[in-house]
Each structure stands twice: as structure tokens, then as C-alpha cells.
Amino acid sequence: MRVTTERDRCVGSGQCALLSPEVFDQDDEGLVVVLVEQPAEAQREEVLRAADLCPARTIRVHD
Template sequence: MRIIIDENKCCGAGQCVLIAPRVFDQRDDGIVILLDEAPPKELHAAVREAACVCPGAAIALEERP
């Protein structure tokens, strides 16, 4: 899995940080910071959930075999 962030779409809701804090953080202005572009397998479910609930659709996932 590879994570792609579109900062222009991020509205700063912070749901991604609450769901997957080892993968996402926020700048002082609320915009998402990606901590791990290719997280370990045990975090994939949380990352998928974060992408699904992102109100700005700022998180895209590239699944890798």
C-alpha cells in the first residue's frame, strides 16, 4: 500500500489522525501530514478506514500486491 495526500483537498477535520495516528498527523493549520507513505500491513485496515471517512477525499490509496 502507498498513500497519496492531496493537501489542497484537506479540510483539517483530523479524522485520519484519530483513526491512524502512526500514519497521519496535522500541521498547526490542520492540514494533514503523512508520517509513513508505505505503512506496515498491520496498519492497512486503519489507513483504509481513514481514507473512507476523509470528508475532503484528500487521501488516495495505491494498493500493491
Template sequence: MRVLIDESKCCGAGQCVMIAPRVFDQRDDGIVILLDAAPPTELHAAVREAACVCPGAAIALDEGT
């Protein structure tokens, strides 16, 4: 899995940080920071959930091999 973010779509809700704090963080202004673009397998479910609930659709996932 590869995680991609579009900062211009981020509204700073922080859902991703609450769901997958080892993969996402936030700047002081609330915009997402990607901590791990290729998270380990055990975090994939949480990252998928974070992408799904992101209100700005700022998180994209590439699940190709």
C-alpha cells in the first residue's frame, strides 16, 4: 500500500490522526502530515478507514503491488 495526500483538499478535521496516528499527523494549522507513505500491513485497515472517513477526500491509496 502507498498513501498519497492532497494537502489542498485537507480541511483539518483530524479524523485520520485519530484513526491512524502512526501514519498521519497534523501541522499547527491542522493540515495533514504524512508520516509513513508505505505503512506496514498491520496498519492497512486503519489507513483504509482514515481514507474512507476523510471529509475532504484528501487521502488516496494505491493498493497495487
């Protein structure tokens, strides 16, 4: 699994960082930052949930 984002579409809601803090964070402007581009399989569910709940749909999960 590989995680990417479209930072230019991010609205800074922070849901990703709350749901999966080991994989996502926010920069000083509140925009998404991917901390771990290839998270462990054990993190799959939380990463998928973060992607699903992202209001701007900026998170992409590639298998």
C-alpha cells in the first residue's frame, strides 16, 4: 500500500491526522503531510478510513 495526497486540494480539516497520526500530520498552514508513504498493513483500516472521511478527497491509497 502506498499513500499520496493532493495538497493543493486540502482544506485542513485534520481528520486524517486525528484518525491516523502515525501516517498523517499537518504543516504550519494546516495542510496534510504524509509521514509514512508506505504504511504497514496493520494500518490499512485507519488509512482507508482517513481517506474515506477526508472532506476534500485528497488522500489516495494505491495497492
